[in-house]
Amino acid sequence: MGNNSKLNEVTLSTESIFKGRVISLQIDTVQLPDGNQATREIIRHPGAVAVLAIHGDKMLVVDQYRQAMGRCELEIPAGKLESGEDPLEAAKRELKEETGYSCNNIKLLHSFYTSPGFADEFIHLYFTDDLESGEMALDEDEFLEMSEITLEEAQGYIQEGRICDAKTVMAVYAWQLYSLTGKLGQ
Amino acid sequence: MGNNSKLNEVTLSTESIFKGRVISLQIDTVQLPDGNQATREIIRHPGAVAVLAIHGDKMLVVDQYRQAMGRCELEIPAGKLESGEDPLEAAKRELKEETGYSCNNIKLLHSFYTSPGFADEFIHLYFTDDLESGEMALDEDEFLEMSEITLEEAQGYIQEGRICDAKTVMAVYAWQLYSLTGKLGQ
Numbered sequence: 048m049g050n051n052s053k054l055n056e057v058t059l060s061t062e063s064i065f066k067g068r069v070i071s072l073q074i075d076t077v078q079l080p081d082g083n084q085a086t087r088e089i090i091r092h093p094g095a096v097a098v099l100a101i102h103g104d105k106m107l108v109v110d111q112y113r114q115a116m117g118r119c120e121l122e123i124p125a126g127k128l129e130s131g132e133d134p135l136e137a138a139k140r141e142l143k144e145e146t147g148y149s150c151n152n153i154k155l156l157h158s159f160y161t162s163p164g165f166a167d168e169f170i171h172l173y174f175t176d177d178l179e180s181g182e183m184a185l186d187e188d189e190f191l192e193m194s195e196i197t198l199e200e201a202q203g204y205i206q207e208g209r210i211c212d213a214k215t216v217m218a219v220y221a222w223q224l225y226s227l228t229g230k231l232g233q
Numbered sequence: 234m235g236n237n238s239k240l241n242e243v244t245l246s247t248e249s250i251f252k253g254r255v256i257s258l259q260i261d262t263v264q265l266p267d268g269n270q271a272t273r274e275i276i277r278h279p280g281a282v283a284v285l286a287i288h289g290d291k292m293l294v295v296d297q298y299r300q301a302m303g304r305c306e307l308e309i310p311a312g313k314l315e316s317g318e319d320p321l322e323a324a325k326r327e328l329k330e331e332t333g334y335s336c337n338n339i340k341l342l343h344s345f346y347t348s349p350g351f352a353d354e355f356i357h358l359y360f361t362d363d364l365e366s367g368e369m370a371l372d373e374d375e376f377l378e379m380s381e382i383t384l385e386e387a388q389g390y391i392q393e394g395r396i397c398d399a400k401t402v403m404a405v406y407a408w409q410l411y412s413l414t415g416k417l418g419q
Contacts, residue, residue, distance in 0.1 A: 051305045054298045054376050064251050065258060067274040070351055072251060072258050075300055085374045087300040088253040090276060092351070112240045113349040114261055114273040119237045120349065127350075157391055161347040163299040163306065163398045164313075165256050165278070168348055170399075188271045190240050205343055205419040212349045213356075213399035219419065220406035227413060233391040233405065 054080060056087075069093070069127065070166075092168035096138040097125035099156065099218040100148065101176040105195035106222060107146050108215070112190065121196075121204055122215045125170070134158075134171040142175070144184045146193045152177040156221055156232035161213055170214055174221070174231055198222060240266055242273075255279070255313065256352075278354035282324040283311035285342065285404040286334065287362040291381035292408060293332050294401070298376065307382075307390055308401045311356070320344075320357040328361070330370045332379045338363040342407055342418035347399055356400055360407070360417055384408060 056077040065072040071091045079085055100107040100123070108121045126141035128134060135153060143149055153175040161168045185191065196204070201219045204210040210219065225231050242263040251258040257277045265271055286293040286309070294307040312327035314320060321339060329335055339361040347354045371377065382390070387405045390396040396405065411417050 051296050051298075051378060054296060054305055054378065056298050056300055058300070067260070068272065070274050070276070074253070077300055079374055080376045083374070086254070088256050089301050090256070090351075092348075095350075110237050110240060112237075112242050113346075114242055114244070114263055115275050115351060115353045116346060116349055119240055120346075122349070157402065158394075158397065159402050160299075160302060160306075160398045162278075162352065162354055163302055163308070164281075165276075165301060165354075166348065166352070167301045168351075188265060188269070190266045192237060192240065202419045208344075211344065212346045213403065216343065216345050216419070217399065217403045217406060220403065220410065224406065224410060224413075227410075233388040233402070 056080070059084065088165055090166040090168070092166055093130070094128040094134075094169045094171075095125055096128065096134050096141055096171045096173065097123050097214045097218070098138050098142045098153070099123055099172065099174045099221055100142055100146065100150070100178060101174075101222065102148070102178050102195055105197055106201055106218070107148065107193060108196055108210075109145050109191040109193050120212060121210050122212055123218045125214060135173070138171065138173040143181065144186070145191060147181045147183040148178040149181055150175040150177050150179070154231065172214060172218065198226060242266070245270065274351055276352035276354070278352055279316070280314045280320075280355045280357075281311055282314065282320050282327055282357045282359065283309050283400045283404070284324050284328045284339070285309055285358065285360045285407060286328055286332065286336070286364060287360075287408065288334070288364050288381055291383055292387060292404070293334065293379060294382055294396075295331050295377040295379050306398060307396050308398055309404045311400060321359070324357065324359040329367065330372070331377060333367045333369040334364040335367055336361040336363050336365070340417065358400060358404065384412060
């Protein structure tokens with residue numbers, strides 16, 4: 048399972064449709080396992096990092112406007128990888144930029160694709176509870192507000208839909224399991 | 234938090250770049266909170282459903298080739314919403330199509346955006362352990378293999394990267410918590 052060659056598709060051609068600042072779009076023509084052809088609309092993304100950062104009994108979240116959703120939501124600190132950047136260094140950088148906190152000890156929980164049906168965005172999710180406060184340093188076009196919430200608040204926000212993105216819901220699950228079992232990740 | 238109007242961006246214009254079979258791409262020009270302008274690359278997606286389906290002490294997964302990743306991976310049963318389709322009915326339909334199992338009782342755990350930075354894909358994650366076996370009915374261009382795995386196997390597959398998409402990792406967390414606490418969702 049997971050390397051099942053008889054399910055494989057073979058790329059016959061790739062047409063570049065758009066190259067943007069963040070994402071690019073291509074249409075791949077593939078040969079299906081039965082020999083027929085199909086097209087696949089694929090988004091290329093540089094990848095990202097996210098941090099489950101625990102300060103005492105609270106989790107750091109940032110309130111941020113998301114144009115795709117047309118509203119603000121609460122997310123864990125996160126951001127795109129810069130070209131050639133090591134994910135662990137990116138996680139420390141984004142945490143510092145978005146919350147002001149530095150960390151020394153930080154651990155990869157796991158990495159995951161957000162939307163495997165149409166995008167290659169791959170997020171590395173880190174954990175730290177070794178935080179040292181400092182100054183935020185946001186990007187020029189970045190506007191957000193940091194706050195710290197308890198597990199109970201986080202669960203309530205998921206129910207209300209104020210926390211409603213995959214990486215943050217996943218981080219709350221990971222935190223809840225950690226607080227129950229002392230075990231991190233899977 | 235989550236409705237923080239001073240972080241809001243205002244859409245000034247929208248340029249349609251591409252309309253595909255599954256996704257469309259637009260570039261929005263927005264006014265930032267400080268009055269400056271920026272562009273946002275936005276993918277529109279019809280939304281999707283996914284099902285954490287537990288059969289005895291095992292979870293149903295499908296092995297599927299993903300062109301965006303260039304390989305197969307194990308995911309929980311899932312699929313796009315059809316136009317106007319009720320998410321609960323879509324969840325039952327996808328479960329039946331991809332695994333052959335029907336279910337009567339099915340419950341929404343929560344819904345989430347997969348990639349709020351650039352896409353509006355919204356997944357409704359359901360739970361069922363009320364399964365009745367039957368025949369699979371795959372779409373014409375859909376090739377996948379169903380199997381049933383234990384929680385321990387699922388956790389191992391996450392570590393190995395054979396389970397590596399957001400909805401499936403999240404579902405394994407939800408299942409693990411359910412098996413520890415008897416409580417579903419958040």
